Amino acid sequence: MIVNYNLKEDILQLLKAGKDTYLSGQRISAQLGVSRAAVWKAVEALRKDGYGIDSRSNCGYRLVRVPDVMTQEALSDIGTRQVGRKVLYYDRLDSTNNEIKRLSIDQVENGLAVIADCQTGGRGRRGRSFLSPAGKGLYLSVLMQPHCSVEELSMLTAWSAVALCRAVERACGVRPGIKWPNDLVLNRKKLCGILTELEWEAESGEFSCVIIGAGINVSQDEADFGPEVAPIAISLAQALGTAPDRTELAARVIRSLNALYDDFPSQNAAYLECFRRDCLTVGNPIKVISGAEERIGTATGISDDFGLTVRWEDGSTETLTSGEVSVRGLYDYV
8 A cells, every 4th residue: 555655744743733632534634635545545554654543433533652763863962962972873783782893993983872773683791682672672882981990891880770770760750670780670570681891902902992782671562572581571661551752761871871971980989879779689599600500699788899799508708790600580580
């Protein structure tokens, strides 16, 4: 079915202007000078584009839902000083982190943000895949070149978790918790994953930049997650009953990461306090996986460098760093 694009847009504007009222097909056809059949075809085309349009006999059409579509234009004026001053938007990428790596670092602006509607090869820590269906989540990476020591760089994953908790809270009114070291959780299920990667100069071996990638589940349902992931994952729509606008959520995330960049690393005490408050892993029995070895213990606290302090079953204690192990809740995801 081929429908004139301008007619679709004209009808969409009439429905938006009508807000919660019904507009009859006869009124629309008379106002636009087209046939009732042309109006029906345009409405069907809008429905295929993701618009929710209710229709009733003797009443007409009413717009009840608009699709959550991100655009380069809408993402280009977030108003931050550094992170997100330039945003590149793609309909489809293998990975937003990979896209930044493909770009020449010499030509990439510090603070560049890359956003994709869909990722075909989204990744998490330790090479795990991250489901990234089109139109359902926020998949974003930013490039930073902070002036700090290599030791301080190791704290950025934890800082990013705090920043993303703030962004979700400001966008949705609910603050997620943190599963150490890099997952945001709601209702004890995974809402967001964070992947921080350091890049080094090939010749000098010096630090070049850090790429912080995040994937937030926005409107997925159980079918989107699949039978293996659904028991441990959650979207904002599932948790809240409605999904936030992804463009607004992206703006909140970028502004929060911009604040992180301004604060890093001088405000470490404040971020550490927030991380300790938000971390749900502490106090829970956990299974720690390192290579082929598995150990059972209890998470007892967060160290000053964001490590996880664990008391093992034999009574001994150890502080873990995020790069060396995988931590899982003994009874659920947290």
